[in-house]
Amino acid sequence: MGEQFGLRESVAIALGGMIGGGIYAVLGVVAGIAMYATWFGFVAAGVVALCAGYSYNVLNALGDQRGGSVSFIQEFVGNSTLAGMVGWSLLFGYIGSMAMYAFAFAEFTLGFAAVPDSYAGVPLRPVVSVLAVALFVVLNVAGARVTGSAENVLVAAKVGILVAFGVWGLVYLAPVSGQPVRLGFDRLTGITPIVAAAISFVAFQGWQLLFYDQERIEDPTETIRKAVSLSIPTAVVIYVLVAVVTTNLAPQAIQHHPHVALADAASAMLSYFGLASLGFLVISISALFSTGSAINATLFSSGHFAKKLVSGNLLPDQLADAEADGVPDVTILVLGLVTAAFTAWGSLGAITSFASLAFIVVFGSVSVLAFRQRDAASIHPVPPAVGAVGAFAFAPVMLWNLYHRERHTFWMVLVVAVFVVLVELLYFERGELEDHVPDGVEDGVEEAVERVGDGVDAVGDGVEDVVDGVGDSTDDRDESDDEP
Template identity: 60%
Template sequence: MGTETLGLTEAVSIALGGMIGGGIYAVLGVVTQISGAATWSAFLLAGVVAACAGYSYVQLNALIAANDGNTGGGSVTFIRSFTGNTTIAGMVGWTLLLGYIGSMAMYAFAFAEFVISFPMVPESIGAAPLRPIVSVGAIAAFVGLNLLGARATGTVETVLVAGKVLVLVTFGLGGVGYAIATSPPAVDLGASTLTSFSPVMAAAVSFVAFQGWQLLFYDQESIENPLDRIPKAIAIAIATAVVVYVLVVVATSDLAPQALRTRPHTALVDAASTIAGTVGYAGAGATVISLSALLSTGSAINATLFSTGYFAKGMLSSDLLPDRIGDASADGVPPRTVLLIGGVTAAFTAVGSLSAITSFASLSFIVVFGAMSLLAFTQRDRERIRAVWPAVGAVGAALFFVLLFYHLYTAERETFYAVLGIAVATFLVETLYFERDVIRAEIPDLR
């Protein structure tokens, strides 16, 4: 892969591309079922906690850069630098890597669902269902794009993000305007629900919609002047995502409440048909929003794969992944690493239902974001860190973790046990790898 650098526009696109693609098309229906018309407040609350975590990441990154005289790092680097515990750092890295793979598999699954939702596209070819084929093909296409280099990836990401944000903002403003213009006005902000605990529960479930911005910390070698541009890109991306989410949620919950309950992945299509139908273009409205869904999920795959490659390279450089996965000394991301990540993602997305792995990914992001906020809080005596923001991030993430587990246990019992199984299996594999020398030394004694 090439060594071209990315500017502020591409950095914002990478961060935003990793958020909006998953938030709107993957969790909107689930979150709305919890908090109804007050869902906009859930996304707003989740955005606040994410922004506090973003502040923590930025400050930790700057502290490391100031101490070492080099560009900082991400979650793994932060833990190694401030705790000195390589095993915990490696286990966090492996957990995040699995979370990113699960997220990409979810995006590819949704991408294929929207492809086959078009009337002219069949659901199967012969006896083979088309959905897994399209999902794997999407992963393969973006793996090929990432192998071309950083500049090609960043340019395509900018185009994809600009297209989907334009469509979603137009849809949101049009939907809200349409709802206000009806007689009587159809706008419902869920005022009666705002005082209940439902929006907080929904915020926990929706937190995965804000996991894309931290990918920038793994791209620092490909970003021009990263210590200056990454904080700006994160602030712009999170603020933009919150605005887009609120607009789209209000419009969709007002115009397609039934679709959100029965067809959550395509509820936006129904709402777009309602708006465009007033001028006789219901079909065109549905097509445009469906194409936007393809742009959103496609850019989410692209952004996450691009940044996960750099994340894996950093772990290789730190000796936290086996050398056979890639050459850490290669320019850019080692092609073998990109191919391996793409292959594992393709395998996950071809299986079918990804609810368990997606829920595990959500929980892993909550844990890591909360841990980084707590880590920043422990450094509050440093002049540049204001304790209140890391404190909000840590407490908010802890609350979200408990609430998401509670939601899974009460509403999705099978997924709850599946997530526990994945978590235990991941922990055991990580322990066997990072404590392999200790285990070898103990085996003779055990005999």
């Protein structure tokens, strides 16, 4: 079975999935809305995420299947269409998360003075984002991955940097600089903190990756329960620390270039020691490393998730070979291509909102499902109720905010969401549709489907050629390394 993960490794994976890139990608967007009340948005989102985590855990213990939200719906509802739509929504949420990480990766890259914003009139942000995605597609195809004890070290480093940032930031704010710590209590009466919570929800999605790899976890039901219960509150504390420090030390940066405001805050606090540039450098490098590793880990996990959807007949067979060992290369490439398109043409606000919306729907649905099972002796009704009400309250608030603040982003998110739902319905209800379609039209549809299938096969052949080329070049390099 290979390496077995205990509680420490499970907490590291869950915490790494949340801390990995979420705070660097989301903080600027949320702070631009809630400013000094940003911390409250993270607290509210964390409470709803913790209640959703409770729902996941009790369903995992109650059911016979293992595998997360899709398996829960299949077992407790028995509706394959609903299960497939949740699976597709979750997969698009992962794609949105990777696009968000790639966007943040590029923003921190361009934050260095030596890197220009554009070259020959071409903006470099989309270019850097797409190159970041391409890099980790190649690494995943080549089989590069970090797990187990190495994950412990990586997460400890990322968490340690952010905790040190938050603790020293609080020390610097009050005793050293003499600045009062502003917490934005005057903003807690309006709708703004709820909007902030809704948008930041995507920063709390990493814990549920544990449910897709249970065969590698010792005593998975109990270990995952403890890991989720520990990791989400820990992430909340870190997010609150970072949010309070950043909004107080870099309010101008949040207004003018919010995506790298955290690095500006680090620069401000280390200026006391004459090390302003070092603070900016450390946080920026940490951000690059964290967002990069988050792309890599999410690509790997979403590839496995897509393969499971194919094996359950919830995705087209052309996207993966369910019998293959590991994640098929074509799956990684397709996920990478869609992610690259999202991160190249979308704004960070649109990407973050879309990804958060996807996870809000999925986590809310699982909370509803757990609430329906409340008669079971092991399920307390309050956490699932809070998770469901909180999640489904976030969705309309987020859309309302986008409609009034960013009309273009609102329509972009709405169009993508409607498109995804229509494609899901066409795929899962295609049998019902065929029964009501005239023969001539049905023939045309079948011909179109065959052409799409031929196109997918052609893409698959192209991927195999690329992979073979990468493999050949790797073999040549290995042979040259072996020569005296």
